């Protein structure tokens with residue numbers, strides 16, 4: 001109620017022109033009557049670091065979103081358990097890309113009692129808007145706000161190390177991420193097997209990729225051969241591409257680089273594409289939205305929010321529960337009769353293991369932690385990384401991206417600029433000069449940033465959304481190594497569980513990485529040099545971001561590229577490997593020599609996949625949950641459970657106010673049709689050209 005009152009007060013003081021355009025549609029002028037009371041919770045978009053200072057318009061947007069039942073989804077919310085029981089069968093720590101899947105799959109079994117413990121709180125409404133995807137980074141209510149230990153990279157971050165945004169919220173990092181869906185390449189999983197992950201080959205993993213994926217474009221954009229429509233996680237292109245995306249695709253085409261329709265089709269491993277992402281009905285879908293809504297009809301699944309797990313309780317070499325710190329700062333314990341599953345992510349799982357006495361003997365001794373098992377926890381820390389280049393489009397002078405028109409389009413139809421991540425939906429996965437083309441394993445990726453509909457002062461039509469640069473529109477691009485050879489480590493800073501661990505990624509410690517990154521920058525130069533970008537847009541390197549490398553000689557020279565990579569290091573958020581299969585856990589994901597303790601998250605991936613990792617991590621979670629069921633379920637129950645899980649998700653898809661409210665036939669949208677059509681034509685032309 002408070003919100004609505006505030007909203008009407010704000011409306012009264014707003015300018016008349018805005019009000020007229022606002023009321024032109026009756027549908028957006030009144031809130032819907034949802035079947036459950038609206039709840040005001042989680043972080044707000046209003047004072048996010050990205051939108052700082054443009055309060056009025058953002059408040060209005062947020063209030064309106066709260067009045068839309070499918071966006072606010074007030075029914076069947078995940079609420080924190082007030083009185084947790086002293087013991088559960090399974091305790092899952094962390095509700096991100098992996099934990100939400102594991103908890104959901106385990107709770108499909110009626111007689112498993114499952115507790116999911118999450119350090120963060122509920123999902124903020126604003127996070128559902130794809131164009132606000134950077135809005136919550138570094139917001140302490142939803143982000144761990146980690147940084148690496150400062151070193152000779154990320155030099156533009158004033159000696160503070162590289163920023164690592166990381167979700168501390170229901171859904172974990174799937175609430176902060178760019179939503180791109182990639183499964184990696186077959187050769188990546190051959191590398192896993194070589195590193196000790198027996199049984200994790202591409203073919204063996206495929207059914208588990210399929211279990212998760214609910215692809216909406218099979219037949220219209222992608223083939224059933226490489227995708228599945230039956231999983232709970234919706235996958236499809238955003239239903240909107242701004243003109244800038246078309247122009248960028250045209251520039252890439254002009255540069256002669258390959259364009260592909262499906263990044264997950266093994267026959268086209270390299271090329272640029274408009275990515276398929278985790279979205280539906282114009283909204284981000286986190287793993288918590290896709291998998292945990294089942295909770296409302298599963299009394300056997302409990303969730304504890306704002307509860308920070310400090311360690312696993314070990315009785316000799318058996319895990320028997322966890323200790324956690326509740327909202328009031330009190331230490332509590334809860335027991336697990338069957339297993340504790342760590343899904344706290346590659347940055348936090350090693351910290352929990354170390355604090356529990358599982359880790360390198362020398363580290364544990366340094367902190368006076370009794371050694372339960374000497375294992376290389378925190379070692380083998382890997383991440384994708386590269387360089388960010390900043391550009392100006394000097395022939396454009398309007399940065400307007402979010403105004404009342406855009407907002408009305410979103411509220412009425414869930415489309416338009418707010419329903420996508422603008423340039424970020426375009427990406428390219430390519431071969432460097434070091435790549436193994438025979439094994440079809442590309443090793444670099446290009447990302448783009450810009451044209452976001454994320455902020456506005458008042459929303460007045462035609463008004464610039466931020467301090468408008470006098471000399472053009474700013475965009476940027478990342479040139480990242482996907483299979484870097486530098487390997488770092490994570491260790492403790494202290495024995496205080498609330499003290500962030502120390503991250504030493506050791507970027508650039510292997511000379512091959514710089515070669516890959518420079519090759520990626522050279523691809524960017526090919527796009528930069530196109531007629532479209534040079535003549536139509538007047539693209540230039542932004543001098544503000546090249547000045548630190550001015551003394552290296554010519555722009556785009558080897559020395560210049562090396563300098564740019566160290567100054568504007570692009571530390572991606574694809575950290576893995578800190579409790580890897582073959583090092584810390586066995587191929588069943590059980591911690592070596594400890595009973596009842598499994599790790600199921602990005603930590604177990606022994607080597608990188610050559611693409612965005614969320615798809616792979618959800619696959620790992622599906623397989624991990626299946627292994628647990630295999631171990632603890634009766635044979636007959638296992639068979640009936642399969643049917644039950646399918647029925648459960650069917651039911652959810654037609655639920656009253658879940659994420660699957662509206663079945664959107666995305667291919668009927670003209671924008672998507674156009675860009676799909678365009679991609680298809682471009683892809684055919686590219687194939688013809690490569691044959692000739």
Ligand SMILES: Cc1cc2nc3c(=O)[nH]c(=O)nc-3n(C[C@H](O)[C@H](O)[C@H](O)COP(=O)(O)OP(=O)(O)OC[C@H]3O[C@@H](n4cnc5c(N)ncnc54)[C@H](O)[C@@H]3O)c2cc1C
Nearest residue numbers: 094096097098119172173177178179180309345602612614
């Ligand atoms: C900005 C950004 C952009 C990205 N873009 C993409 C993309 O486009 N596509 C893609 O595939 N991947 C992307 N990723 C990577 C992807 O999101 C992560 O790899 C993935 O979410 C990791 O899954 P996880 O389950 O291991 O960890 P997370 O998803 O991070 O989940 C870990 C959970 O555990 C909780 N937790 C941690 N410690 C504790 C504790 N002590 N007690 C209780 N709970 C705890 C956390 O709060 C969190 O909810 C991106 C990531 C970021 C941050």
